[in-house]
Amino acid sequence: MREGKVILCTxxxxxxxxxxxSGQLSEELDKKRYAHTLGVAYTAVSLAMAHGTDMYNxxxxxxxxxxxxxxxxxxxxxxxxxxxxxxxxxxDKNPDLLHAKLGAIRAREKYHVEDRAVLEAxxxxxxxxxxxxxxxxxxxxxxxxxxxxxxxxGLPEIRTTAFRDxxxxxxxxLKNTLAYLREKGVFIDPMTLExxxxxxxxx
Ligand code: DGI
Ligand code: FE
Ligand code: FE
Numbered sequence: 001m002r003e004g005k006v007i008l009c010t011x012x013x014x015x016x017x018x019x020x021x022s023g024q025l026s027e028e029l030d031k032k033r034y035a036h037t038l039g040v041a042y043t044a045v046s047l048a049m050a051h052g053t054d055m056y057n058x059x060x061x062x063x064x065x066x067x068x069x070x071x072x073x074x075x076x077x078x079x080x081x082x083x084x085x086x087x088x089x090x091x092d093k094n095p096d097l098l099h100a101k102l103g104a105i106r107a108r109e110k111y112h113v114e115d116r117a118v119l120e121a122x123x124x125x126x127x128x129x130x131x132x133x134x135x136x137x138x139x140x141x142x143x144x145x146x147x148x149x150x151x152x153x154g155l156p157e158i159r160t161t162a163f164r165d166x167x168x169x170x171x172x173x174l175k176n177t178l179a180y181l182r183e184k185g186v187f188i189d190p191m192t193l194e195x196x197x198x199x200x201x202x203x
Contacts, residue, residue: 039146
């Protein structure tokens with residue numbers, strides 16, 4: 001595995017470690033989730049190019065962001081106990097949210113990723129957080145705009161915005177997500193709200 005961070009360093013998706021990783025993920029995830037994973041990885045690299053950020057980390061975090069998604073809710077709860085993760089109210093009501101935190105732990109333990117920047121991007125890819133790094137924003141945004149995502153209101157505008165202004169894209173996505181969650185009547189993670197408030201002030 002590559003260590004450290006080299007801005008705009010080139011890499012090959014045929015790199016032995018990345019190929020091994022893709023193979024493992026294709027077995028661990030269902031077909032649709034694996035297609036989404038590749039879509040996020042390629043979209044994250046494209047956003048990294050557009051914004052002058054490290055492409056390798058974008059690809060790696062994109063590949064791994066949903067690695068815990070296909071674990072059952074029951075097993076997610078068990079894993080949280082094992083790793084001393086205390087569930088907040090949103091996570092307790094909707095254990096699917098835990099795939100982000102568990103995904104970061106599994107990226108380190110199962111897939112041997114040491115780079116904290118990559119692990120944090122995985123950890124915060126669902127709720128976001130205030131004051132995110134470029135890589136964290138890129139993964140959050142790539143997750144929403146990758147080509148396999150079903151068409152959502154405003155998605156074409158969000159896609160073009162993402163390549164020009166990450167903070168503006170964050171606001172558009174968070175606004176849509178909060179409207180969707182409110183319509184569904186589910187409990188909203190306070191971190192999602194905080195992230196929206198933070199980026200609304202930033203733009
Ligand atoms: O894992 P993905 O489906 O690719 O995308 P994701 O990690 O962004 O997860 C999306 C799901 O998470 C979607 O069903 C909305 C939900 N979500 C995002 N923020 C919140 C939330 N669900 C709740 N209950 N509260 C939130 O704040
Ligand atoms: Fe996810
Ligand atoms: Fe995803």
